[in-house]
Amino acid sequence: MGLYTNFIQTDRQEKLFLQAERLAHKIKERRKLADQAAEMPYDNLQDLRQERFLSLTLPTTYNGEAISLYEFLLVQEKLAEGDGATALSVGWHLGVIKELSEENLWEQDMFAFIANEVGQKQKLVNRAATEPATGSPARGGIPETKAVKQGHEYIINGRKTFTTMASVLDYFIITAYVEHEKAIGSFLIPKDVQGVKVEKTWDTLGMRGTGSDDLVLDQVRVPSHYLVELSEKPKKPAPKGWLLHIPACYLGIANAARNDVIQFAKEFKPNSLNKPISEVDHVRQKIGEIELKLMQARYFMYSIAEKWDQHPNNRANLMKELAAVKVVATNSANEIVDIAMRIVGGRGLSRLLPFEQYYRDVRAGLHNPPMDDMVVQMLAKNAFS
Structure with a gap:
């Protein structure tokens, strides 16, 4: 489990993680296909349905698992190691279902209708x-x-x-x-x-x-x-914990880049060296930087998720922390993939290796809401108030 050892705390979390890991292996095989076709492969959706993944955030009364925010991020991050685009896509569905399940936004009969469509038929909503x-x-x-x-x-x-x-x-x-x-x-x-x-x-x-x-x-x-x-009038912004599926996804891409660049460094031995580049000081320095950035971003994200789950009455006070997690995670993920590309060198631009797709996919995180400028302004306003 490597990267996840310190974050899997219960048997239920381990079960959910292993489910996401199985799916990540399957969708990874179609990652290039999805990129070329510019759409989610139908087979990915079928795999998700067969594992009943689309109902994870539904209440148990509607055949769901009622997963917590922490558990949601755990499966999202792992799924994104296989394919960030599929993980981000299904994350929106799961997040919307979680929001509807917990915030009573709809009349009960309409919620029951869509909940049954998702719980019984694994229908997809966004x-x-x-x-x-x-x-x-x-x-x-x-x-x-x-x-x-x-x-x-x-x-x-x-x-x-x-x-x-x-x-x-x-x-x-x-x-x-x-x-x-x-x-x-x-x-x-x-x-x-x-x-x-x-x-x-x-x-x-x-x-x-x-x-x-x-x-x-x-x-x-x-x-x-x-x-x-x-x-009738714009609602006052309210904290939405489920939107942390976005940073979880981009950290999953960073995890994948981290795993692949470590493997590359262990195996690549140029004829100018009598050892693999994993034993070269400046490469080890860069790997250490990747580990540090991942550690900072992931512990920040999961600690806020724990606060959200464990202290529901205090969620209104987590607005700035939720927004900050997104900014820290997406920027860190971009920096991590960039470092991985520098280690691999010009080969990283080749479509024969996965790094160029990580590099392209991770950039999108900077354009998912909330935007960096809005978050920084909010933090400044809070500091001066």
Whole structure:
């Protein structure tokens, strides 16, 4: 278990870890395929379903495992060692389900419906909120997607960008401006409703395997009770522990780079040396730097997750720590992969080795919310208040 020895504390955590490890081995074999096709391989999704991975964050009453935040991060980090894009993708699904399970955002009958779809059928769900004009929802833009009520239905028109796993999702939770309410609402939309279309637009440098294409909604009709959330005014930002799946994923990529570069250093012996480069001082110095950065970021992340799980009444006070974990973890992960690339040298740019994909995929973490500038400003404001 190596890297995880100090973080697996119970038999249940070990069982979850071994499940994630099995899946990581399987999806690792398709990592290049996902990168080339710019979408999650269907076989990855089938493996996740067979292991009942998609219901881990559901309550046990809905055939879930009700995993804690700490356990969620443990499996996410390990899964990302196999393929960061698949881990990040399924992390959004698991995080959304965890949020709905714990925060009572929906009417009970609608939550029971989606919970049964996930728990019994291993259906896949994600939110779609980002739009071309509004950018990140975290910045507070009003959706240009519009929902107009007509009798007992809503007619929805709009376009969503960065819709992770768009082509394989079973349900979308989309944000829209509800005109007669003059408010922002969220609608549950099944993939097979007429007017729902996925447009292949995802052609990025890294995290290509998330398949985050555009979702186009053209005269989509849904029953009025599929309006599952409504907010007349912007909500006060609240801490969302489940978003730590993002730093866990990028640290998983860093772990993979760390493991592979150590193996490379043990095996690579240039003809200018009579020993492998693992015995060269400056290489050992760089490996030590990797270990230190990993240790700092991982202990920080798991300690905050423990606080979240063990002290639920104090969660409101963890906003800045949760945001700081994301910034520290994603920046550390980028630094770790960069050091690994320096050890490998020019060979690291070859697609025959995994390092160039780690290098591309890990960059995406810098652009996941919350952004560094927002977090630093929040910390400064807190310091001066």
